[in-house]
Amino acid sequence: MTNGPLRLALINxxxxxxxxxxxxxxWFAAEAAGRPDLTVDVIDxxxxxxxxxxSFNPAPAAAEAxxxxxxxxxxxxxxxxxxxxxxxxxxxxxxxxxxxxxxxxRAKPVGFVSYGGLSGGLRAVEQLRPVFAELHAxxxxxxxxxxxxxxxxxxxxxxxxxxxxxxxxxxxxxxLVWWGTALRExxxxxxxxx
Numbered sequence: 001m002t003n004g005p006l007r008l009a010l011i012n013x014x015x016x017x018x019x020x021x022x023x024x025x026x027w028f029a030a031e032a033a034g035r036p037d038l039t040v041d042v043i044d045x046x047x048x049x050x051x052x053x054x055s056f057n058p059a060p061a062a063a064e065a066x067x068x069x070x071x072x073x074x075x076x077x078x079x080x081x082x083x084x085x086x087x088x089x090x091x092x093x094x095x096x097x098x099x100x101x102x103x104x105x106r107a108k109p110v111g112f113v114s115y116g117g118l119s120g121g122l123r124a125v126e127q128l129r130p131v132f133a134e135l136h137a138x139x140x141x142x143x144x145x146x147x148x149x150x151x152x153x154x155x156x157x158x159x160x161x162x163x164x165x166x167x168x169x170x171x172x173x174x175x176l177v178w179w180g181t182a183l184r185e186x187x188x189x190x191x192x193x194x
Contacts (some may be wrong), residue, residue, distance in 0.1 A: 005039045006180040009076035010034055011092035012044040013083045019046070020115065020150055023157050025082040028113050028144065031169040032080070035054035037177050041072055045093045054099055066100060071102035078111070078180035079137075080172075083124045085116035090124035098131060105137040107192035109179035111172045112139070136182065136194050140175040144168045 010029050014021035022080055025042065033038045048069050051062035056067060073079075083090050098105070110132050113119025128141045144165060146152045159165040169173055186192075 005186065006039050006079060006177060007021070007075055008038045008040050008078050008176065008180075009072060010040055010042045010080045011044070011082065011094065011097065012042065013081055013091050013097070015091065015093045015143075016084075019084070021082055021084060022150060023057075023153050024113060024115050024146060026155070026157055027159065027165075028080065028082060028169060028179070031166065032173055033034055035173060035177075036175070037162075041076065043069060043072060045097060050096050050097065050100055069097070069100060070104065073101055076104075076108065077121040077184050078109045078176045079105070080111045080113055081128065082113045082115075082178070083121055083128065084123040085114065085119055085121040088123045089127050094128070095131070102135060103194075105132060105135040106194055107136060107138075107183050107187050109138045109176050109183060111143070111176045113144040113172075115146040116167045117148060118145035120145035121151070138179055140172065140179060142168070142171045142175055144172050 010025060010032065012021050012025040029040050029042050034161050048065060050069070051058060055062065069187060077138065083094060109143055112125045112128065114125050125143055132139050154160050
């Protein structure tokens with residue numbers, strides 16, 4: 001389908017106990033869902049225990065776990081990874097998701113929403129960019145980043161500063177829609193060969 005809204009897979013990558021990711025992810029999902037040019041599929045990795053051992057022939061339990069995620073990634077036209085920064089990098093859970101899948105990312109745009117302490121998760125984003133480049137994905141330049149994230153949101157899960165984050169989300173989503181539309185049309189005309 002080359003017309004109609006882009007299918008955006010929003011990946012909540014943290015599985016850590018007491019994680020803050022759902023607050024950030026839910027806010028961003030609502031921002032994206034408010035756009036007529038997108039449909040949003042939230043993939044929370046805490047809900048999908050992917051196997052640790054990579055295999056070309058996964059065992060039945062592993063295949064069942066992957067079947068809950070793999071088709072959703074394949075159907076997506078674009079991705080947003082919501083990531084914290086752990087020890088100057090991204091969570092192992094998102095690397096595990098990436099490594100189980102290769103063709104699902106190809107010739108599709110990836111955006112980032114990061115959160116953390118002083119760096120706002122930006123070091124995690126810096127390290128994810130070359131990983132996605134290796135998989136033939138296109139990462140968009142602008143990022144939504146929350147520095148000291150737990151201080152940036154109110155009890156209702158909304159940012160205390162409504163305008164700054166909403167403006168950053170719009171820029172990111174505009175870029176994703178542009179790249180997603182261009183790449184979807186290109187994949188339809190000429191399937192991508194890696």
